[in-house]
Amino acid sequence: DTAVSQTPKYLVTQMGNDKSIKCEQNLGHDTMYWYKQDSKKFLKIMFSYNNKELIINETVPNRFSPKSPDKAHLNLHINSLELGDSAVYFCASSQVSTGGIGYTFGSGTRLTVV
């Protein structure tokens, strides 16, 4: 069973489009995250949700809007896609209430904006 699953794995779209990436975790963790890995391979946190409540928003453009319908899901919606949004997006989860020892990451969504 996949602990943190993301869909789609690959996404190619044109500039200006709106797209969503979905993430689900079956670990019972209370916190979920979105990270972005750009072409230089730097991993940067974008958002974090704890029990459906936004707790981290790292100066991400308003075109990015996370949504957490329940603590097992954290989706990322991106409006008016730009070339610079091309990257690999990773979802992760952890159990913060017990110290958040290890994050479990999904396998990533490679977004290409053309």
Place this chain on the structure above:
Amino acid sequence: DAKTTQPTSMDCAEGRAANLPCNHSTISGNEYVYWYRQIHSQGPQYIIHGLKNNETNEMASLIITEDRKSSTLILPHATLRDTAVYYCIVKGSGDDKIIFGKGTRLHILP
């Protein structure tokens, strides 16, 4: 910003022990040392963490110096599948996020 310093890259022969160093001279008393790795085209994977004592699990060993200003991740018998970028991360138990640095690109040579 990342609070750790790691070499950009390292090579290790297959079957030998891979020793990956990390400096974290500004570490605070309540901060843990974590190691993650990212194999090509995959998400980061948790390896091990420690506070003061040396730690060992099925994947690796973590040696932390007495002053806690540096540590070494040891892969005892490296295989080709251990080729990856290894990230050393300092994180307090109350911190709400992991900050990744540039990591060390480890090449296991056949």
